Amino acid sequence: MNPLPAALLPDTAEVDGTGRLRIGGCDVIELAATHGTPLFVYDEAHLRNRCRETVAAFGDGVAYATKAFLCAAMARLAAEEGMHLDVATGGELHVALAAGVPPQRLVLHGNNKSLAELGAALDAGVGRIVVDSFDEMDRIDRLVAAGRPAPEVLIRVTPGVEAHTHEYLQTGVADSKFGFGLAAGAAEAAVRRAADSGTMHLMGLHAHIGSQVFTVDSFRFAIEVLAPFVVRHGLPELSIGGGLGVAYVTGESAPTIIEWADVVRTACRDAGIAARVTAEPGRAIVAAAAVTLYTVGTIKELPTRTYVAVDGGMSDNPRPVLYGSGYEAFLPRAVEAARPRRVRIVGKHCESGDVIVANAAVPDDIAVGDVLATPVTGAYGHSMGSNYNMVLRPAVVFVADGNARLVVRRETLGDLTARDIG
Secondary structure, eight states: OOOOOGGGSOTTOEEOTTSOEEETTEEHHHHHHHHOSSEEEEEHHHHHHHHHHHHHHHOTTOEEEGGGSOOHHHHHHHHHTTOEEEEOSHHHHHHHHHTTOOGGGEEEOOSSOOHHHHHHHHHHTOSEEEEOOHHHHHHHHHHHHTTOOOOEEEEEEEOOOOOSSOGGGBOSSSSOSSSEETTTTHHHHHHHHHHHOSSOEEEEEEOOOBSSBOOTHHHHHHHHHHHHHHHHHTOSEEEOOOOBOOOOSTTOOOOOHHHHHHHHHHHHHHTTOOSEEEOOOSHHHHGGGEEEEEEEEEEEEOSSOEEEEESOOTTTOOHHHHHOOOOOOBOGGGTTSOOOEEEEEEOSSSOTTOEEEEEEEEOTTOOTTOEEEEESOSSSSTTTOOOGGGOOOOEEEEEETTEEEEEEOOOOHHHHHTTOOO
16 A cells, blocks of 8 residues: 555665665665764765766756755766766855866856856856856956956847746746846847857857756747747757756656657757757756655654654755655655555654655554655755754765765764854
């Protein structure tokens, strides 16, 4: 009854002879005992497999969207597998460079890049800057006039396409903080300014319609809308952005990276677009690669429902409170066990909205002290995490071939006061 779908687990996940979960050849409960909880466990083979699929599907120039999950180890892994990296802030740029990623393989995004961020990018020699506003063009003009090298740029175009996703995840609609609107003529003006500029080398166009998009036809429609503009300007590059959705709960399904790329390439060909087509997936690469491990601390039986409280919450996974996102939950000690009991899994924060899984299916014998896991937590958990209530941010381990590698240590109490000066 309600068994956990195997498709929600990382590529190397397996159940041993006692019913316990192993990922990358490592016993998950032993990982919790060694590294503590909450704990992000990433399947390194899964990460590499998705990177390789993406490079095979889109070719050189395809970029990993680091906002989904970034640490030095992830930056190096993506670069090792032939991907460029999409960074959206000076902080992400710093981490990628510190990890040894060649700057020419970096693409700088952001709707409000500061003068300092743009200056750092130009000094480093990033491969592309995705220009998002006329104010940003003014800042680039100032930096180049002061002696910085002229960057190669893509113009971010807002096609006016509404992807079927959460309102906060729609980025391609006309009413958006991102990019130059196509219908209003701003995109045309931006391309002309960049083409005529002596401070920018115009290389192509960029569009992004949103995140957690399940319908690949949304990408086809965006390309059809963009095609006359792209063909008219005849630029050598077109990035269709990212946003491919992933399945989080039972009953959901999502296109593969290969299927997505096939639709994008076919739509471009049919529309007469001759430009090199690239993309910037993030969630599709890392989401299903990880599980988050918690320890059950309190089980509270009420007449209305049962609350199961764990030692993490909205500080390591804010997506449920932000977007109403759904997740599954299971016990790694009994992966294939029936899950007939319905509970609400909550965190330890002082917020009623600190809910991880609102209506979770779990085994009847769930108990205080159990290690509980939520799958498909590799994207936007670690990267959107916080220190709310001064909760320590979790450690991150990569597992492969029976070895667990700590890539981000758990925060300490000392870290919480390290920046205080008075």
